[in-house]
Amino acid sequence: MPSSKWTEWPTRESLSRIGVPRARIALDIALLAALSSWAVASAYTSEIFHGWGAVLPPLGLLGCAAAAARYHRTTLDNRLPASLALLGVIAVTGLGAHAAGADVPAMVLWVSVALMAIERLPVAAVVAIVTLPVAGFVMTEDSRLGALLTTAAVVLGGCALRLDAHARGAGFRLLAQERAAREAEAVSAALAERARIAREIHDVLAHSLSAQLVHLEAARLQIERGPQGPFRDQILERVVAARGMAREGLAETRQALSALRGEMVPVEEYLRELAESGPVSTEVTGARRRLSADASQAVRRVAQEAMTNVRKHAPGAVVRMLLAYRDGEVVLEVRDSGRPAAADGPEVSGELGGSGAGYGLLGMRERAELLGGTLEAGPEGEGFVVRLRVPA
Numbered sequence: 001m002p003s004s005k006w007t008e009w010p011t012r013e014s015l016s017r018i019g020v021p022r023a024r025i026a027l028d029i030a031l032l033a034a035l036s037s038w039a040v041a042s043a044y045t046s047e048i049f050h051g052w053g054a055v056l057p058p059l060g061l062l063g064c065a066a067a068a069a070r071y072h073r074t075t076l077d078n079r080l081p082a083s084l085a086l087l088g089v090i091a092v093t094g095l096g097a098h099a100a101g102a103d104v105p106a107m108v109l110w111v112s113v114a115l116m117a118i119e120r121l122p123v124a125a126v127v128a129i130v131t132l133p134v135a136g137f138v139m140t141e142d143s144r145l146g147a148l149l150t151t152a153a154v155v156l157g158g159c160a161l162r163l164d165a166h167a168r169g170a171g172f173r174l175l176a177q178e179r180a181a182r183e184a185e186a187v188s189a190a191l192a193e194r195a196r197i198a199r200e201i202h203d204v205l206a207h208s209l210s211a212q213l214v215h216l217e218a219a220r221l222q223i224e225r226g227p228q229g230p231f232r233d234q235i236l237e238r239v240v241a242a243r244g245m246a247r248e249g250l251a252e253t254r255q256a257l258s259a260l261r262g263e264m265v266p267v268e269e270y271l272r273e274l275a276e277s278g279p280v281s282t283e284v285t286g287a288r289r290r291l292s293a294d295a296s297q298a299v300r301r302v303a304q305e306a307m308t309n310v311r312k313h314a315p316g317a318v319v320r321m322l323l324a325y326r327d328g329e330v331v332l333e334v335r336d337s338g339r340p341a342a343a344d345g346p347e348v349s350g351e352l353g354g355s356g357a358g359y360g361l362l363g364m365r366e367r368a369e370l371l372g373g374t375l376e377a378g379p380e381g382e383g384f385v386v387r388l389r390v391p392a
Helices: 003-007 022-045 051-076 080-100 103-120 123-140 144-225 230-261 267-275 293-313 350-354 360-370
Strands: 280-285 319-326 329-336 374-380 383-391
Touching: 003 123, 022 051, 022 103, 051 080, 051 103, 080 103, 080 123, 103 123, 103 144, 144 230, 267 280, 267 293, 267 319, 293 319, 293 329, 293 360, 293 383, 360 374, 360 383
Parallel strands: 280 319
Antiparallel strands: 319 329, 329 383, 374 383
16 A cells, blocks of 8 residues: 555545435434443443542543544544544543443443544554554453454444545545536636627627728818818818727727637726826726626726716816725726816817717616626716726
């Protein structure tokens, strides 16, 4: 047998009670209760414990029960010295009972030590421990044959318990592996479906938007070469706005494709790119960590919609974007300084004001609630604040 097999502990699934039927647990409890009652009753019928000594059998039983319960925990944690010490407590208690003349309680305790060792300890420790109960059997049995039969019965019983626990643990490990395989298959299927959708979007929508950009750019150049006049300026403004919308739609399509393929740029980088469109400052606080795809997309969409609203309703306002990583959540705050006095006039201005269809406050709030988060939006001071919180 390899040396590792001698020192290897049974698996945690084998040592735990997970998967043991309730009927089996009830049967084990009834058996332990019967053996304990028999041991205590035998101690009293031996007429050895009198006076103050009459409290020793129940006290010994309680001490051994506590040691056995603690032994279950130490073996579950693979703590060999502590486990051996607890078995030693039970074995010494049996030795004391034998020295007092109570052979039946001593036999019950030694058998319990042997069974617990065989079922839950490494093989090397089992071989060392079982020799102690065997010596006790020899002392309590009238013949060597009786001691041999007792030893054989205890060893076979312990091996049966160990093999039963091992089979149960192996079953749980196989079940866990099967579940992991199914989850891997589901993830693989989801990734394949995302890749297919990404290809469809790229082949249809991205190409269409790229073609629109080319035609709009050509239209802009032709209009600029035409005669001056208010009508020309209006048409040019609308074409430039449409070109901006198409460019932004193409960028968003590419981001959606990246999200489907799992290739999205970090949120911080996206916010910095978004801030390049105007007087916007960005700040990131907390320990940065990778966000889930849904949380990352929510932050991006809310930031985009908040910036679109600023361009439409407060062009020229100073904007501050704060991304805060907190325990169990990420917070995005977009705060603007309000519409500057010099910017009084039409709310929608130029290419920035005309670009982006927007998702609206309702859409942002629904996106946050679907993730178990919240979204607050409203005037604050002279400006407007959008505050998103999502679990992360």
